[in-house]
Amino acid sequence: RLANAGYNGCEIANMLELPESLSKEFYNGEYYGTLKHNAQGQYQKYVGWFDGNPANLDPLPPEETSKRMVAMMGGAETVLIKAKQAFDRGEYRWVAQLVNYVVFDSPKHAPARYLQADALEQLGYQSESGIWRNFYLSGVEELRHGIDTKVKLAKANAKIGEESMTPELIFQKLAVKVNGPKAAKKADILINFKFTNDNIETNASTKEANQTFPDLYLLSIQNGVLMAYHNKQSEDAQATVHVSQRNLVRILTFKIDVWTFLKGDMIKVEGSSMALVKLLSVLEAPNRLFNIVTP
Template sequence: MRYLFLLLAAALLAACDKPPPASAPAALTSPEGLHAHSALFEREVIRVTERVHVAVGFGLANSIMIEGDDGLIIIDTMESVEAATEVLTAFRALSDKPVAAIIYTHNHADHVFGAAAFAEGGEVPVYAHDTTAFHINQVVNIVQPIISTRSMRMFGNHLDDAGLVNAGIGKALRLSPQSTLHALPPTRTFADRLTVNVAGIELELIHAPGETDDQILVWFPEEQVLFPGDNIYQAFPNLYTIRGTPHRDVTRWVNSLDLMRSLGAEYLVPSHTRPVAGATAIQALLTDYRDAISFVHDQTVRLMNHGLTPDQISTQLTLPPHLAEHPWLQEYYGTVAWSARAIFNGYLGWFDGNPAMLRPLPADDRARAMAHLAGGTEALLAQAQQALEEGAAQWALELSDHLTALLPGHEAVPQLRSQALQVLGEAESNPNARHYYLTEAAEVRDGLVPAFRMRTPTAFLASLPIENYLDAMPILLKAEETLENTEHIGFRFTDSGKSFTLAIRRGVAALTPGETKGAIGTLVTTEQTWKDIAAGERNFLLTLAGADLAIEGSRTGLLRFLGYFERR
């Protein structure tokens, strides 16, 4: 059982058998505006006030230090221990006081996985919303494989410097096979508001849902400093992200920005991009930002209520000129079009109202019909090649979907698709779209990127509840092999005294607390042993051969039962 649980720890599938081309592709180009945007991410520690400093440009996100009387408060902790260590070194040039508290503004990997570096081997309280641990587990333990694949594409982690100019809200997501991910579990949580006093600094933590449901803002009233997390940064916001996300309720995001406006901050220190000073400038910025989100929401709903489809809305909706030209609302992260689609889906779901989409033709049938219209498969290929030559790269890419189904193994099809993707990527100013195009182009042209995984400290594994591991098992069931099976096994953990039953009921797996009579067999071990096995740190069969794991009941039957579950 090897179901990895670390975000961004998976690969972009397996390597392709096709050898790479003999000649390298031409050097990549990119829009000048994207290069100019990189100026936001020059690496430095910026002094905001005498007691507040923010590290910019060390990774995708910022990390913030508040210096108290006898200790430091760290807000957000970078994406890896390595990135966090560099930030801590920079902070240590300013203060040698111990870290007294860590605050997570939300659950995203670039804000939590460097936390252990700031703890410096000791125990440090970690403040977060009371749903943050749930959201971390939901992503990293349930949908991790697909989110990992799509995240690596979106952030350009497999591109060189020519491909990855910047990541829109930061220089880059600094993750590699050598990275160590070590979040610390939240220890001090709250639902709505929490006032804390750490090292003589009084802060107010306020639930402010927006980019994530668990988002919080941090308010430092004595110095009038607002830390908004990811609810504002210098780019049009990701009201939807192409790596995939649960629905983001943008009306709550607008409400959170209105809450921020009411505070009258003199300093705004986002968790991405650079800080802003001056109450008048901050008030105007927060107002324009909330108005942009509100406009996209309100006009999407208005057009939706007129019967327009997501395709129609996304192609005609544009911000008013004063917002479209705003330097904090350029589409270097989210886009208006993606946002409109997500808002429509949040209200009405996947069906756009067109009955032709209720039971659309399977992709292969649609491809054959398209080829028939073009006068045959070779004619369709010729049309796609002509479209590419005439600069219609998007149409060439769409036609390549059909050609991939019709002509598997035809060397002209991946060449066409790769070229179309590269043309689109080079012209794209939005880093998320650019990276996705260019990474897919490389995958098609050169074969898929080899697998890699992050290093997982044992202490981090030990900090996660055993339920996180077991709850992930039902989604790994190979249902087609168990449609006639009704059976169950038990788990008993000798160190914690916890026990569970994992049942298969004709294609469905279910986990329940406690042991149930009639089990095929029961696995008896410690929580840490099973965590190590589940995370791939130990081999199951080798462990079974030793003294750390035993089976009560049918050994053969239990192993057969576990064989119905996929491995990660």
Template sequence: MSKNSTPPTAAANRAVREYLPFDDDADFAQAERGLIGTEDHLTVTDGGGGPVWDLDQWAFLTGDAPDTVNPSLWRQARLNAIHGLFRVTEGVYQVRGYDLSVMSVIEGDTGYLVVDPLISAETAAAAMALVRKHLGDRPVVAVIHTHSHVDHYGGVRGVVDKADVDAGRVRIVAPHGFFEHAISENVMAGTAMSRRSSYMYGNLLPKDPTGAVGGGLGKGTSAGSIGLLTPTDVIRETGETLTIDGVEIVFQDTPGAEAPAEFCFYLPRYKALCMAEIATHTLHNCYTLRGAEVRNALLWSKYLGQAVELFCDEAEVVFASHHWPTWGNAEVREYLITQRDLYRYIHDETLRLANHGYTSEEIAELVRLPDSLAKQFANRGYYGTLSHNVKAQYQLYLGWFDGNPANLEPLPPVETATRRVAYMGGADAVFERARADFERGEYRWVAQVVNDVVFADPDNAAARELQADTLEQLGYQAESGPWRNFYLSAAQELRHGVRQLPTPVTASADTIRGMSLEMYLDYLAIRLNGPAAANEMLRFDATFTDLDTTYALVVANGVLNYTEGGHTAGAGDPAADATLTLTRAALDDVTLGVATFDEQVEKGEITIDGDGAAFTRFLGLLDTFEFWFDIVTP
């Protein structure tokens, strides 16, 4: 049961209202500009009638912010709830509010070019139906994926058929590295990322003023089927152009900032600039709380500066794959320049203070944006935050170690917590002080100290309840949607335990089948239980008849290595214990749960020659990953 805001939380949120220019409602006018049509009740279901997307659940987002929500985040949540089909400019349209991301549609001479088709096939199909209802039933001639995050490619099968791609009737355009990064991010650490994403996007929270109000970048994530199609056109450098269905597209290559593979593009015909996710109406993540590679804010800033130089002499509108456009040449230039300087300031101040000897945590407390940046709503931390972006830049250059050898090898969390609580005089002594600090609104400290009690004694109901109350108040104050969702999801799990809901599947069929064989074998190596395999010596050959290739697999020293070409017995290379003959499709069916390994052997899809027991032993060494692992308790 959620609780009300405390007086310190209400005061903190009032301070935000007093600082920011809430009388400026220009964003609301921009977000509603060009509306062509929408649905009265926007709900999307899958083939079995299960819920995929329901915008009606956000209907409570009206009026002024309650004390349980940071007023700046409430404002952003209301903006993100504006939905429908919008005209950006002649020939360029957007469907907003149908998923976390925005789907843009460009009119060509004969058909549509679809940009970033959302997360799920179901929401993308619903968005495309709205387009055809109002703009006409024209074929999709191209899909443009601006980058390698799932909310920009997952719904591709909702707008095009793979057969049309294979036949050359539809082009799939993506940046170099897109396919590899799209797969690796969703498979190699996919379980951990997805579990943390359930916190980040508030998937487990009620949608109300004491629960989730949105993700800052959008309302939330859809829960439909995820697809991935191989690009037909790969963009490799800035200045490269394509003409598709009569529309000239000029690309800017921007890898290593918001995504490892990404581009922006300009449409000279329409004087429209698409900034993908390099410029949005929020401070973005230089490190995402779900977990990912740290992003370089300096590089990010330079890409924004380059976009100003390349396109802002002409551009009359800038749009992106989240949020609403900005119109007017002068306004476009100002918007991109302030975003440029935002990321540059974060990068440079972090390094300046690091070179004075400050640590990551200290720098996060010291860095504050100048008012010229901080009072721009597009620069507020609705998604990323100043605090964790500063820490990301420190990590990028200096890593996790702060230089103090006391922090070089601390005890693990449970042992640290147990000893620290004992040093402080036991749990009762901690509670007495922590409850007093809670009443004073010192929530950050209470969260730190009571976390020790929870980890020292996870069955301590009083500790769990006080920690939940504390994290709840921090959530009510948070301006960042992900921070709010993390705090409130943790509070919910402390009170009610882990709720095992249907598991999101980012390693979808398209993703698994799209993996190169080398990527698949690397993933297999991640699943090998090193301690259990430490004393094993196993050798196998795997011959893939459809690929006309053989790989030698060796388990030794607790790791799995592989090389192309089988074992060459008699040439100084021991013979394989067993040889598998199979197709890649048969292997994929096992991975996806379509069939078990034994079933594939029984059907003759996989054959084993040699020591079959050795291979069975190998399969027993592979871990499966439980999605609903504990986060806020040991």
């Protein structure tokens, strides 16, 4: 209703309120999600990210916007004076938004980082939602102490995670690991995959059955995009790879060196083994320790 009346996601989020008959119930508290958060999520689902205002159609990137905003407002020190006054009035949302320009303009500006951290900390204290509180306090940690690159991130059990994925899921995960610009500069990759049962190395009867009925996939990388097609093979493929899905995951996640596999009997390659090496060369492990509140 409000979207059809011309209001954008942010405006709607600040307008909506639960009726008292719902808001007074304990189980409707914002312990996880929030009405503001979910209202904007629904707006994006049905309308998209663009709110109809052409000023927001192609905005400058955050860092460039911040440099111009800070310069226009008279420099970082002038901005911080106004921000501190707003902080003293308890306008923490505005302080976080305002000082964010200074942080993106001058990421090492300590007074700006600490003031924004103080504002986010207050917003975290006030948040009933655990998710919002975690985001606020994660921003505080980054602003005050930076990103700890030595932190050990939790890893899912491989037995119920990557090594248990179906071939379709394996290729879907690979697709988001491809460095598109790098892959686009290389020649196209076309590989037939014939998946065998994980028991192929130890069970002769299973091996025979899987040789008769392999699970077939065709992997293609063209224009920097990886696609996989089930029950399809190509005579023009540079290689045909016979492998169990578990062993393929071990190769593609770099748990075992591909040359070690190629020298053993856990994988069989017909054609050029360099096609598989070439595939690995365009995969990029994601950096999970990225900044969230600094450029």
